[in-house]
Amino acid sequence: MRVREPKTVLEVEDLHYEYLPGKAAIDSISFKIGEGELVSIVGPSGCGKTTLMKSVAGLLRPTSGTVRMHGVAVSQVPDDLAMVFQEYERSLYPWLTVAENVKLPLRYVKVDKGQRARRVERALAEVGLSRDHAKYPWQLSGGMQQRVAIARALAYRPSLLLMDEPFASVDAQTRAELEDLVAAVQRNHGVTIMLITHDIDEAVYLGDRVIVLTGSPSRTMREIDVDLPSERDQIETKASREFVALRSEVAHLIRRATRGTTETVEPPPEGAAAPEPTAKPRQERILP
Numbered sequence: 508m509r510v511r512e513p514k515t516v517l518e519v520e521d522l523h524y525e526y527l528p529g530k531a532a533i534d535s536i537s538f539k540i541g542e543g544e545l546v547s548i549v550g551p552s553g554c555g556k557t558t559l560m561k562s563v564a565g566l567l568r569p570t571s572g573t574v575r576m577h578g579v580a581v582s583q584v585p586d587d588l589a590m591v592f593q594e595y596e597r598s599l600y601p602w603l604t605v606a607e608n609v610k611l612p613l614r615y616v617k618v619d620k621g622q623r624a625r626r627v628e629r630a631l632a633e634v635g636l637s638r639d640h641a642k643y644p645w646q647l648s649g650g651m652q653q654r655v656a657i658a659r660a661l662a663y664r665p666s667l668l669l670m671d672e673p674f675a676s677v678d679a680q681t682r683a684e685l686e687d688l689v690a691a692v693q694r695n696h697g698v699t700i701m702l703i704t705h706d707i708d709e710a711v712y713l714g715d716r717v718i719v720l721t722g723s724p725s726r727t728m729r730e731i732d733v734d735l736p737s738e739r740d741q742i743e744t745k746a747s748r749e750f751v752a753l754r755s756e757v758a759h760l761i762r763r764a765t766r767g768t769t770e771t772v773e774p775p776p777e778g779a780a781a782p783e784p785t786a787k788p789r790q791e792r793i794l795p
């Protein structure tokens with residue numbers, strides 16, 4: 508179990524957003540993310556996850572409510588924020604090498620040339636791309652390009668890393684590898700991460716907490732603590748009874764949200780029996 512009393516990095520309080528007057532995309536979302544935490548955000552399709560992300564990134568100004576980083580209201584893109592998106596092809600500059608892509612945002616960081624080079628080198632080593640530093644993005648696979656995007660965020664050392672469906676465009680094997688890379692990066696560097704994902708397994712596997720949103724216009728439906736050991740394993744963890752119970756709880760909430768429930772669901776009282784898992788761990792078929 509992870510025992511922490513982290514400093515609050517991000518606080519979203521009663522966030523309400525309307526693209527058009529009177530037509531809310533987000534009704535009321537509130538949550539906090541502490542230093543070094545990874546919080547997964549899930550909800551039905553179209554519930555407002557990207558709108559939430561843009562509001563946190565300072566790209567949209569809340570219609571009402573507040574987004575604060577380190578206690579200060581966000582009114583533009585914060586300097587100490589990094590983002591990793593689903594579309595890796597669009598997030599890297601094709602005319603720059605891998606190392607140059609990773610180095611680019613360091614222009615805005617007050618460190619000398621030598622330190623910059625060392626940060627790039629370390630970040631590339633961390634994501635296993637040291638030997639590919641001189642290649643161009645188009646010479647890499649999708650998973651490798653996403654590693655470059657993660658290295659760039661790591662080198663920048665942001666206070667908060669926003670990840671919006673970062674692994675949605677890669678194959679299942681690569682997705683599992685990238686999930687483990689993010690878990691390792693978070694463990695080793697204490698990076699604070701807000702992860703938006705459609706994948707319930709991923710939300711639970713990577714999260715310290717999972718926040719479930721209702722359907723549109725979204726509200727915070729429920730916050731679930733993920734009480735799994737911090738060292739996680741794609742096969743062992745996902746087969747564990749605790750994981751299956753959590754996954755099933757999140758899946759039930761999303762199903763309710765998709766069917767139109769918009770009220771906040773209180774967690775079961777302290778000491779109440781955990782819900783029985785309704786989904787069994789996936790059985791692997793071993794072919795002869």
Ligand SMILES: Nc1ncnc2c1ncn2[C@@H]1O[C@H](COP(=O)(O)OP(=O)(O)OP(=O)(O)O)[C@@H](O)[C@H]1O
Nearest residue numbers: 526527532550551552553554555556557558559723
């Ligand atoms: N620029 C816009 N103008 C008007 N309405 C918008 C705009 N962008 C999003 N919306 C609406 O706001 C609501 C939330 O959209 P948003 O993209 O934030 O949801 P999402 O949860 O990220 O979607 P998905 O699950 O498909 O990724 C939707 O009803 C959408 O149609």
